[in-house]
Amino acid sequence: MYLVTAQEMRNIDHFAIDTLGIPGVVLMENAGRAVAESIQRKFPEPKNAVVLCGTGNNGGDGWVAIRYLLFAGWNVEAWLVGNEDKLTPDAKIFYHVCQKLTSVHIYHDKSKQKLMKKHLQEAQVIVDALLGTGVKGELRPLLREVVSLINQQPKAWVVSVDIPTGMDTDTGMVSSEVVHAQQTITFGYPKWGHYLYPGADVCGEVNVVDIGLPTQFPADLTPKAQLNEPALWRGYIQPRNPWAHKGTYGHALLIGGAKGMLGAITMAGAVAYRSGVGMVTLTVPEGQEVSLAGKVTQELIWSWSGKSVFSAESAKQFMERASRYSAVVIGPGLGRFMGEDKWLGDLLSTIKAPLVLDADALNILADHPELIKLRDSEYPTVLTPHPGEMARLLHCSISEVESSRLSAARTVANHTGMIVVLKGRYTIIAYPTGKQVVNIIGSPALAKAGSGDLLAGLLGSLLAQRIPANQAVPMATYLHGQAGVIASQTVSEHAVCYQDIIVALGKAFEQLPLS
């Protein structure tokens, strides 16, 4: 499903209305009706509702919802916030219908505040149809007052129409007052703000409803982002070939495992096998080989010179066996060391296979951005930073990354020509083509050391199986997130450890539709 900006949504609306000739009021009717139906599904018995409408088309959806709730026997207090003469033409049609069914209260200054407060206190359901995708900047004082009144009602079920009033559609940034909704009902396609912090925190559950908008558009109108779902990569999961041998499913080389961090590469290796690759080799500094051998069973070990960390020259050893590996992951437990830039540069210029750079490999890259041009762009490279690593790559603060996750991911993808997986809630995959995929499947159970190593190993495994990077990356983030969800249903969200994720990954695969 597409994930859209306010401008992309306006383009789609115009295409539907002006090019295809679907009347705007039909879309508004569908939108408002969907809101009323969704509320009735939550509350099968009629209740007291307050519906607050702005003067734009978001308010228009509210007028339609009022009519359907009244028809269903609800007691509805209808409010217009703003001046009648500012109503849009479509909203005005449904406003006049409402006026014939009930009395509409008008709020254009504080004189009606007491009455509105009383209505809100008596309501079981409050519908926020004040502002939708037409919001511009900080809320003006009138709306700020009303939003503050809504937020003072702890007991009511607050439903926002399209987006919570006060939230920016594209960035998820919020005004000094923003509606804290329990439910947001959005039309056609979800908006970026629903999945970006802090907006994502005020939306409650997000329901996307169909209002009869088109699903296919001319190329220049096609939105650039999609939500991650199996439909994007389903065709790449095949049943295993009964004639297969271990070579059929590729060979992943994982490089890392400095002293004190052998666990990282061990977890990455274990998850790689669990996600289907035929062979896994773990490469660690020589001094770590004995300890690693005591930890792993199924993995091959190929150590390179170095005691507790790699020596600068050790990467040259890769040349001896370069052609054996169908994907390489550099980073799990890698650590930092003297000559690391030369070491990474040697690898970047000799690896002729899909490559994942994680953890300290990203930190080396952040300190030596000139290394990027050593990588042959013919082979896909995936960067998997968490917000801290992303901040180092961009030389900014973590809070700057978190307040502009989309542009951070997009900037690095654009600058490096590599696929960027900005981890966190929610994971953003940015492609150098300017497209993005957002992964919303996951669990706070994954907020533990080791999660990143598991994702890197999983990704390396899918790439080694020769699944194209454009599909392997969203597939890996989805499976990783889904394994987190399944694991937290099996053991408590607090207790989930890496073994639980690895076991749950089996279930996550099982639930995927095979092509």
Ligand SMILES: NC(=O)C1=CN([C@@H]2O[C@H](COP(=O)(O)OP(=O)(O)OC[C@H]3O[C@@H](n4cnc5c(N)ncnc54)[C@H](OP(=O)(O)O)[C@@H]3O)[C@@H](O)[C@H]2O)[C@@H](O)CC1
């Ligand atoms: N046909 C369609 O396209 C469909 C659209 N649909 C619905 O329409 C919604 C988009 O409608 P929209 O474009 O009319 O904008 P909307 O969100 O109502 O806001 C405009 C009003 O807000 C005001 N305003 C702006 N910023 C403000 C601020 N900071 N503080 C205070 N006021 C502010 C602005 O005032 P102005 O700047 O003009 O003075 C104007 O009055 C969309 O979210 C969906 O719900 C569905 O029905 C399906 C079909």
Ligand SMILES: [K+]
């Ligand atoms: K709204």
